Structures are given as structure tokens and as C-alpha cells.
Amino acid sequence: MNSTNDEKVNLTAEYHSYMTDAITHSVMLDRDKCKGCTNCIKHCPTEAIRVRDGHARIENKRCIDCGECIRACQYKAKKAIYDRFEDFADYKYKIALPAPSLYGQFEEVNDLDAMLSALVELGFDDVFEVARAAEMVSEYTRKYLERNDSLPSPVISSACPVIVRLISIRYPLLLDNILPVMPPIEVAARVARKEALEKHPELSDEDICVLFISPCPAKASYVKNPLGVKKSAVSGVLSIGEMFFKMRAAMKTMREEKVQAQSGIIGISWAGTSGEASALFNEKYLAADGIENVIKVLDEIDNGNIRNLDFVELNACNGGCVGGVLNVENPYIAKARLQTLRRYLPVSLNRMGDQRLDSYEWDSLPEPEPVSKLSDDRHEAMRMMREIVAITHTLPGIDCGSCGAPTCRALAEDIVKGRAVADDCVFMMRDKLLKQCASLTQTEEKGETT
Amino acid sequence: MLAACFTKTDCPEVVCSMADFVRLEYDIDGENFTSAGEASVKVKRSLRQMGFDPETIRKVSVSMYEGEINMVIHADGGKATVDIYDDRIVIVLADRGPGIPDIDLAMQAGYSTAPDNIRSLGFGAGMGLPNMAKYTDEMKIESEVGVGTTVTMVVKV
Numbered sequence: 239m240n241s242t243n244d245e246k247v248n249l250t251a252e253y254h255s256y257m258t259d260a261i262t263h264s265v266m267l268d269r270d271k272c273k274g275c276t277n278c279i280k281h282c283p284t285e286a287i288r289v290r291d292g293h294a295r296i297e298n299k300r301c302i303d304c305g306e307c308i309r310a311c312q313y314k315a316k317k318a319i320y321d322r323f324e325d326f327a328d329y330k331y332k333i334a335l336p337a338p339s340l341y342g343q344f345e346e347v348n349d350l351d352a353m354l355s356a357l358v359e360l361g362f363d364d365v366f367e368v369a370r371a372a373e374m375v376s377e378y379t380r381k382y383l384e385r386n387d388s389l390p391s392p393v394i395s396s397a398c399p400v401i402v403r404l405i406s407i408r409y410p411l412l413l414d415n416i417l418p419v420m421p422p423i424e425v426a427a428r429v430a431r432k433e434a435l436e437k438h439p440e441l442s443d444e445d446i447c448v449l450f451i452s453p454c455p456a457k458a459s460y461v462k463n464p465l466g467v468k469k470s471a472v473s474g475v476l477s478i479g480e481m482f483f484k485m486r487a488a489m490k491t492m493r494e495e496k497v498q499a500q501s502g503i504i505g506i507s508w509a510g511t512s513g514e515a516s517a518l519f520n521e522k523y524l525a526a527d528g529i530e531n532v533i534k535v536l537d538e539i540d541n542g543n544i545r546n547l548d549f550v551e552l553n554a555c556n557g558g559c560v561g562g563v564l565n566v567e568n569p570y571i572a573k574a575r576l577q578t579l580r581r582y583l584p585v586s587l588n589r590m591g592d593q594r595l596d597s598y599e600w601d602s603l604p605e606p607e608p609v610s611k612l613s614d615d616r617h618e619a620m621r622m623m624r625e626i627v628a629i630t631h632t633l634p635g636i637d638c639g640s641c642g643a644p645t646c647r648a649l650a651e652d653i654v655k656g657r658a659v660a661d662d663c664v665f666m667m668r669d670k671l672l673k674q675c676a677s678l679t680q681t682e683e684k685g686e687t688t
Numbered sequence: 689m690l691a692a693c694f695t696k697t698d699c700p701e702v703v704c705s706m707a708d709f710v711r712l713e714y715d716i717d718g719e720n721f722t723s724a725g726e727a728s729v730k731v732k733r734s735l736r737q738m739g740f741d742p743e744t745i746r747k748v749s750v751s752m753y754e755g756e757i758n759m760v761i762h763a764d765g766g767k768a769t770v771d772i773y774d775d776r777i778v779i780v781l782a783d784r785g786p787g788i789p790d791i792d793l794a795m796q797a798g799y800s801t802a803p804d805n806i807r808s809l810g811f812g813a814g815m816g817l818p819n820m821a822k823y824t825d826e827m828k829i830e831s832e833v834g835v836g837t838t839v840t841m842v843v844k845v
């Protein structure tokens with residue numbers, strides 16, 4: 239059953255072992271398609287990609303799975319890794335966890351029940367909407383903000399795994415600000431498992447597989463390397479793009495609707511920017527989307543420049559989860575469609591009730607990961623920094639990317655780390671060659687005059 | 689009028705061989721208000737790479753940010769020099785702006801001479817200099833009206 243998975247893992251290992259690291263990422267390179275251009279290195283927000291020997295390589299420990307390189311690659315050489323439904327055929331009981339953004343993908347369908355029933359038609363035994371768990375997390379957040387006066391301000395959403403990883407590698411002081419509750423995907427998986435075991439006492443936990451239908455590869459990485467919990471209750475991550483076509487076909491042939499949607503406006507709104515924040519009924523929030531914008535906001539929070547805010551919602555993708563790379567529809571069209579879909583729904587249909595959300599708080603805070611640190615020894619790090627500054631001054635400073643590093647500064651860092659040489663810079667190389675030519679000509683001229 | 693005197697020879701920090709510290713230098717562009725604060729982000733990044741603790745990094749970046757904003761608002765920009773030693777970080781912000789006539793007054797929380805258009809952006813609360821003093825272990829202001837201002841801040845590690 240796992241043969242395809244193993245294959246994928248091996249591919250990942252092959253292309254991503256630039257730095258040995260325990261993290262398994264969900265973006266891989268198709269070497270045959272990669273032309274060695276520099277589009278992806280320019281778009282990577284953590285400068286994790288280098289082009290070496292004509293192909294892109296991702297530095298494992300720096301990658302935050304944002305998917306920007308997948309968007310940037312015009313040759314479609316960067317691919318998201320996700321699971322396939324067929325790989326889970328052996329499980330006795332299969333539960334689908336559709337992301338709220340899935341609802342916005344279908345042009346002709348305005349019936350949530352039909353979409354969810356299509357999943358059952360395709361072979362799932364049950365469906366648990368992540369939007370339901372999102373409503374529970376919203377309720378938890380409202381209570382969390384009320385009960386704690388001494389919270390580090392502002393509280394930052396924990397829903398987007400890219401953001402949590404970004405904070406752990408770049409903003410260690412803000413780790414305390416993160417809402418310490420599991421993201422809706424994790425809450426959904428746990429509640430769904432619990433409900434399934436209650437409904438079917440004959441099942442054991444190992445018989446159940448919970449598959450998230452995801453808008454982004456970052457969720458696949460989250461499941462492999464969970465944040466805040468030891469092990470994720472999600473068994474696998476399927477792509478919205480792949481399920482979309484199957485679901486559309488199933489809806490055409492389906493005779494009856496077997497599942498009823500159980501989420502309200504709040505849960506569905508989580509699919510787009512400010513959906514999570516506006517559900518707090520507190521206007522003191524900020525919602526930012528798009529990884530570059532998010533980084534600017536985090537820099538401001540880190541500097542203490544954003545005051546009087548209770549909550550900050552950050553989404554790595556433009557438009558929020560509807561902007562994830564595994565979706566089929568344009569994010570803004572999907573968002574508009576969701577506005578229509580949620581129109582006559584109740585505000586919220588899911589309350590914590592006896593689902594005590596305290597039991598869905600994180601086991602532990604994510605650890606800071608200072609991946610950019612040059613050396614554990616301060617003096618050595620300072621020596622390296624001196625060299626980096628000196629080398630950067632000698633480089634042309636136009637950040638052309640021809641050397642395979644995104645900026646001249648990044649090349650200087652690579653040189654000091656022993657991963658590149660000054661001759662990788664085409665301008666340095668040209669100057670060197672010109673000088674050599676000049677000295678050759680001089681020698682020749684001397685030879686002629688004598 | 690020389691409001692406060694502070695010459696380099698008074699400062700033991702600079703009596704140090706070149707090999708012992710890292711110098712980062714930035715031109716702060718006074719023409720472009722939207723880029724104000726960028727140098728402090730770069731310094732923060734470099735300090736992270738050298739493995740300084742997050743608290744120290746925050747002190748340096750907040751105090752430098754405030755100083756950078758001041759230079760852009762009041763002095764058409766200037767020059768920032770950050771010398772990083774393993775036990776302290778020395779930030780020197782030098783401008784050729786109008787100078788500060790009364791430093792004690794300028795240091796008072798809430799005192800501001802920022803123009804209205806800057807205030808409408810949320811700046812000009814009169815907390816710049818007080819914050820710089822608060823986040824650093826030492827701060828000295830050298831200023832002469834009509835000549836310029838040099839602010840030197842030390843954050844101990």
C-alpha cells in the first residue's frame with residue numbers, strides 16, 4: 239500500500255538532502271523539467287533555493303512549504319507532494335476532511351450537501367468538515383482572548399502551518415504569541431475519529447484513516463512534521479485539485495445526497511483572509527495574506543510597532559486558503575462563490591459543548607529553530623559575518639541571480655560557508671577574464687617590441 | 689550650540705582592533721519615507737545569523753528603528769553604523785539635519801516636533817528618543833543646531 243509513498247519519500251530525500259534534516263517537505267523538483275532558471279530562487283521568502291549544476295535545490299531546513307516556488311516555476315518543475323486516495327484502500331473506515339476552500343471550487347454547484355455526498359460516492363465512509371472544527375476553534379479563541387489579560391499581545395493565529403514554521407525560524411520571541419490551540423485540521427481529525435469510534439464500537443483507531451482534502455502542500459508537511467503536537471491524527475493529505483475532477487464526475491452520476499453539511503458562515507469564511515479574525519467579534523484585529531506581506535507584518539510586530547491589537551491572522555497564500563496552490567479555481571472567484579454559498583446559513587453551527595477544546599490545546603510550544611545561524615561559536619559567526627560583509631562589497635550588488643543564489647549577499651554567505659566561489663558571479667568572472675586577456679595582450683605586445 | 693559633548697576618544701568601544709568586531713554600515717535615505725526602518729530589519733537579520741539572543745536582537749532593532757525613523761522625519765536621512773562586538777553592540781546614527789536645540793526637552797516622553805503629515809501615519813507620539821533610551825544600556829546625543837546630530841547607543845549582550 240505504501241509503495242507510492244515510499245517512492246515519493248525517496249525522491250524527496252534525493253532532491254532535498256542538501257542539508258541533512260529530519261523535516262520532510264512537500265515540495266519536490268522534477269529534474270527533467272527544471273531548466274536551471276532563476277525564477278524560483280527569486281521568489282523564495284526564506285532564500286532556501288539555490289541553482290547548482292543547472293538544477294534548483296531546496297535547503298531543507300530553511301523551506302517553510304509556502305509553495306511560492308511552485309507558483310513561480312514556469313516549467314512546472316516544482317511539484318507538490320500529496321497522497322492518493324487509492325493508497326488508503328486497506329483501511330476499514332475512511333473519513334474525508336474537506337477544507338472550507340474546497341467548497342469554492344465548483345462553478346455549477348451551489349449545494350454543499352451535494353459536494354460532501356460526492357465524497358461518500360467516491361468511497362469515503364464519512365465526512366467531517368474542517369469548517370466545523372474551525373467554528374470550534376473560533377469559539378475557543380474568543381474565550382481565550384477574554385480569559386487572559388496577561389497574554390502576549392497580539393495573539394497570532396496558529397492555523398497556517400507556514401506561518402508557525404516561519405515564526406519558529408525567524409521570530410523566536412513571537413512563539414509565545416501564537417494561539418496555543420491545534421489548527422482546525424487537527425481538531426477536525428480528532429473529533430472525527432472520536433465520533434467514528436462512538437458510532438461504530440466495532441472499529442478500533444487503527445481501522446480508521448482520516449484524509450484531509452487540502453488546498454496547499456504545507457498541510458501535507460504539517461501532517462508529517464506536526465507543530466505543537468507529537469503526532470497528527472490526520473492519516474494523509476489529498477489534493478483539492480485531484481479530488482475536484484473526481485467529485486465533479488461523481489456529482490453528475492450521483493442519485494441521492496447522503497451527507498448534510500453542518501457548518502455555518504463562520505466555518506466557511508475561514509477559507510479566505512479575515513474569515514478567522516472576523517469570527518472573533520472583536521474589531522481589534524489585523525488580517526494579512528501573501529507571504530511577503532506577512533513577513534512585513536511580523537517584522538513590525540517583532541519590533542513592537544503594532545499596538546492595540548488583540549489578534550493577528552496571517553495567511554501565507556494570497557487571499558487566504560483559497561489561494562493555496564492545490565486549488566483549481568482563482569482565489570478571488572472562489573471567495574466570491576463562498577459568499578454566495580454561505581448566504582443563508584446560520585452564523586455558526588458548531589459549539590464546543592462537551593467537546594472540551596482544552597484537550598485540543600498544544601502539547602508543547604513549537605521550538606525556535608535558528609536556521610540562519612552561521613555558527614554555534616559566536617566568534618566564528620562574527621568572523622564569517624565580517625567576511626560576508628567584505629565579500630558583499632566586492633560583488634556588483636545587482637542581485638541578478640545568475641550565480642544561482644537569489645542575491646549578491648546570499649552568494650557572499652554561500653562563499654563564506656564554502657558552498658560557492660566568487661567565480662560563480664558572472665561579473666566577477668568577466669572582470670577576471672578581461673584582466674587575464676589584458677595581461678596576455680601586454681605580454682604579446684612586449685614580445686613584439688623586443 | 690554644542691548641547692552635549694561626546695567624542696570618539698571618550699568612547700572606549702571604538703578603541704578596539706578591527707578584527708574583534710563586525711561593522712555594518714547603512715545610508716538612511718531621507719527622500720523615501722516608505723523605506724524607513726529597512727536598515728534595522730537588515731541589522732536584525734545579521735544579528736540572528738551571528739547567533740545573538742532574541743532579547744538583545746529586539747533591543748537593537750527597536751532602538752535602531754526609532755532612530756532611523758527620527759533621521760528620516762527630522763534630518764533628511766543620514767548614516768547608520770553598527771559595530772558588533774561579542775559583548776555589546778554599538779549603534780551610531782549620524783545626520784546633518786537641523787540639530788536638537790534642547791536635548792532634555794526632546795528626551796521627555798510625549799514631546800514631539802514631528803509635522804502633521806507624519807503624525808497622521810501614527811508617528812510623532814514623542815516616544816522615539818525615550819524608547820531608544822529605554823531599550824539601550826547607554827545612549828549619548830551629540831547635537832549642534834544647524835550642523836547635525838549624532839546618537840550613539842550601546843546595547844550590552
